Amino acid sequence: MTLVDTAPVAAPARRRGTPPRRRAAGPAGWLFAGGYTVLLLAFGVFPTCYAFYLAFTNDRGQFTGINQFTKVARDYRFGPAFSHVLVYLVLWLVALVVLTVLAAVVLRSRVRPGLSALLRFLYYIPGALAGVASVLVWLFMLDPDVSPVSRLLDALGLHSFAAVLAPGNLPVIFVLIAFWTGAGGWMVVMYGALNNIPDEVLEAARMDGAGHWRTAWHIQIPMIRQWIAYMTILAFAGGTQLFVEPQLLQTASLGRVSPTWSPNQLAYVYAFQQGDFNGAAAISVFLLALGLLCAGLLVARTNMFTIEEK
Amino acid sequence: MKTELSSGSRSPRRAPRPRAARTALAATALAAAAALLAGCGASADTTSGSAATSGHAQFTPAAQQAGSQITVWADSTRLPSVQAYQKAHPDVKMKIVTYDGGADGSTYLQTKVQLFDRTGSGWPDVVFGSPTDVTWASAPTKPGAIPFAAPLDQKLVPAATLDGFAKGSLAPCRFNGHTYCLRNDIAQVVLWYNKTLMDQWGYPVPTTWAQYQALGEKVAKEHPGYLVGSVGDTNSQESYFWSSQCPAFQETSPGTLRVALQDPNCTRMASLLDSLISAKAVSTQGFFSQGFAKDSGDKVLMAYGPSWYGQYLFKTAFKTPAKQMAAAAPLTWPGETTAATGNVGGGVWMVSAHSKNLAASTDLATWLTTSDANQAAAPTYPAYVPAAKAWLANPANRDYFAADVSGPFQQAADEVWTGWSNTKFSDATAWSSVVLPALTAGKTLTSTLPAWQSAISNEAKADGYQVTDK
Numbered sequence: 001m002t003l004v005d006t007a008p009v010a011a012p013a014r015r016r017g018t019p020p021r022r023r024a025a026g027p028a029g030w031l032f033a034g035g036y037t038v039l040l041l042a043f044g045v046f047p048t049c050y051a052f053y054l055a056f057t058n059d060r061g062q063f064t065g066i067n068q069f070t071k072v073a074r075d076y077r078f079g080p081a082f083s084h085v086l087v088y089l090v091l092w093l094v095a096l097v098v099l100t101v102l103a104a105v106v107l108r109s110r111v112r113p114g115l116s117a118l119l120r121f122l123y124y125i126p127g128a129l130a131g132v133a134s135v136l137v138w139l140f141m142l143d144p145d146v147s148p149v150s151r152l153l154d155a156l157g158l159h160s161f162a163a164v165l166a167p168g169n170l171p172v173i174f175v176l177i178a179f180w181t182g183a184g185g186w187m188v189v190m191y192g193a194l195n196n197i198p199d200e201v202l203e204a205a206r207m208d209g210a211g212h213w214r215t216a217w218h219i220q221i222p223m224i225r226q227w228i229a230y231m232t233i234l235a236f237a238g239g240t241q242l243f244v245e246p247q248l249l250q251t252a253s254l255g256r257v258s259p260t261w262s263p264n265q266l267a268y269v270y271a272f273q274q275g276d277f278n279g280a281a282a283i284s285v286f287l288l289a290l291g292l293l294c295a296g297l298l299v300a301r302t303n304m305f306t307i308e309e310k
Numbered sequence: 311m312k313t314e315l316s317s318g319s320r321s322p323r324r325a326p327r328p329r330a331a332r333t334a335l336a337a338t339a340l341a342a343a344a345a346l347l348a349g350c351g352a353s354a355d356t357t358s359g360s361a362a363t364s365g366h367a368q369f370t371p372a373a374q375q376a377g378s379q380i381t382v383w384a385d386s387t388r389l390p391s392v393q394a395y396q397k398a399h400p401d402v403k404m405k406i407v408t409y410d411g412g413a414d415g416s417t418y419l420q421t422k423v424q425l426f427d428r429t430g431s432g433w434p435d436v437v438f439g440s441p442t443d444v445t446w447a448s449a450p451t452k453p454g455a456i457p458f459a460a461p462l463d464q465k466l467v468p469a470a471t472l473d474g475f476a477k478g479s480l481a482p483c484r485f486n487g488h489t490y491c492l493r494n495d496i497a498q499v500v501l502w503y504n505k506t507l508m509d510q511w512g513y514p515v516p517t518t519w520a521q522y523q524a525l526g527e528k529v530a531k532e533h534p535g536y537l538v539g540s541v542g543d544t545n546s547q548e549s550y551f552w553s554s555q556c557p558a559f560q561e562t563s564p565g566t567l568r569v570a571l572q573d574p575n576c577t578r579m580a581s582l583l584d585s586l587i588s589a590k591a592v593s594t595q596g597f598f599s600q601g602f603a604k605d606s607g608d609k610v611l612m613a614y615g616p617s618w619y620g621q622y623l624f625k626t627a628f629k630t631p632a633k634q635m636a637a638a639a640p641l642t643w644p645g646e647t648t649a650a651t652g653n654v655g656g657g658v659w660m661v662s663a664h665s666k667n668l669a670a671s672t673d674l675a676t677w678l679t680t681s682d683a684n685q686a687a688a689p690t691y692p693a694y695v696p697a698a699k700a701w702l703a704n705p706a707n708r709d710y711f712a713a714d715v716s717g718p719f720q721q722a723a724d725e726v727w728t729g730w731s732n733t734k735f736s737d738a739t740a741w742s743s744v745v746l747p748a749l750t751a752g753k754t755l756t757s758t759l760p761a762w763q764s765a766i767s768n769e770a771k772a773d774g775y776q777v778t779d780k
Contacts, residue, residue, distance in 0.1 A: 162746065256742055258743040271424075275446075
């Protein structure tokens, strides 16, 4: 009896005495981390540094201080491009957070497991299409001449592709495309996050008389807060860099969409039409600052990187 | 997705060290403020951004290698011509690449050349492009770079050959007194009409804009659904406003652009089109827009547009039966004895200044633009006058029409108004992204002119032009 009793106690006691020390990484560890590090340096860190160098110099290599930034900020396309993307981001982030979390909660607790798995699979399918292909799908969806939902478009008073692409509709169109391709993946992630919540917690909530929606609002959503913040950061970073969708729509609509609708398109025009790589770099630094600001705020407000004491 | 991940992974690296980040931020802000206060830092303006730098006095060819391979970039329409040259000259080593040819304001060639100028290699030897391409190709893309296009008048193409091109057709090629391209084709605007229907309904072919407007309003009443034109294409402004001699893109001196859309020459066309649009005789949907050919292709009684409408719009897109369509000379305004007309496209061939085989490259460009062997069967109206005669004599270019198009074509070719300049930016961007959406939303052209004016002015200023609206 004593042996059996002391054995489990002895083990933690020993562990407490000698603090857990990580074993030195073997060559395999370096190998795994090395590949990513090399790629990160080559395609992440180096281009960022190069962009900073370009943004603070001119095409003769002279130091320009903040002149590149004031130059691009004064450009007549700068304000509209950033305001377009701002409207898009607000619509996109609200739709993404509200609808994916709602869908995940419903799938987790209101739908039979078999049906839930099927729905998660269906939601995920559009995400399997590459960015360009998904835009092409929407080009068909939005053209009343060929669209399978042309009756719906007609009912909305949109009788031609040109009418669908009215400037005011563009943020909504890009949100539709982004949601259709991106939200399914996040629903699966959120579902996984909800699965991590111990059953005892939910059971305790039920015993205390909380219904499904109270449980969702007061237990489940607060407990996956960090996942929601993580999703928001990535979606924000991706959203500010909107490029493929407006660029393809610009070509497909024969120029009815402005070629500088989003800041990234403006940077592209700077680099490849005006030959001004320095101005383009300045715009990309603006985008980087914006992304870091948003990420910093969210990380600070949600304590995302605080390791919970267990 | 790559960019998302990298910015996502950047933030964790910063977050655990808020103090370091804050210090760095403060230091950057201080440095920036200091730079701003001291006014230090060189100008951010790009050397190549200035419109005045087009053209280059000295041309030093690259080291020549006789018989070396030449790379040719052509659009799919001109591809057969290049292949024909290869067949006739099997000893010339050629690599042929198909690309979009600068259609619909594409900047593919410019993008690529910018990159080749940075890497220092990769330039094609001979390219087909749009006249817009010549504006940047005749100037260095960055300090120290050689302009992409070779000045062909400098010991490459004889002056006698250059003199054989139609009046004004080489104007888009000329910068600082040098000729940087050979014009392949011109796209002079004429009045297209369906002769069968006009005869059947007893309508006379208009010769003035007033008659055109009156006939349009009559058609709208007597035969609703039939159209006398469209303003919804990316190039409709070149058919209508260029023909009206509207100073929308008028380069009065190098680097100075006159954009004056409140000029009577602009407003007269805007109000004429507004009345025809409200009568539903002119469509705001483009001839080339999705679904137009299917829905209204057989309802086009008249169209004011370029010489290539015959083959590419009526024959290919609308599938109008042969012996129905005919062309008439450009329309006139009150008080005019000779008409002025517009031009919708027309490509150019450029030879690269970096070519290691200028002899073969120049020979190819000259053969493509001037030889009867190529141009008589060319898809579009040749800019080289002797070749244009051979083109008009070719049965393939005339048999489809209900009447001889030679007269109107030749007349219009000499009447293209030269006040609509070839600028560093496409004249289609502002029209397509500002004016057309407004027309789709039900606004009138007249009320959209100020928005169009400011869109053109902004684009011009961004490209380094001085803009005047007087």
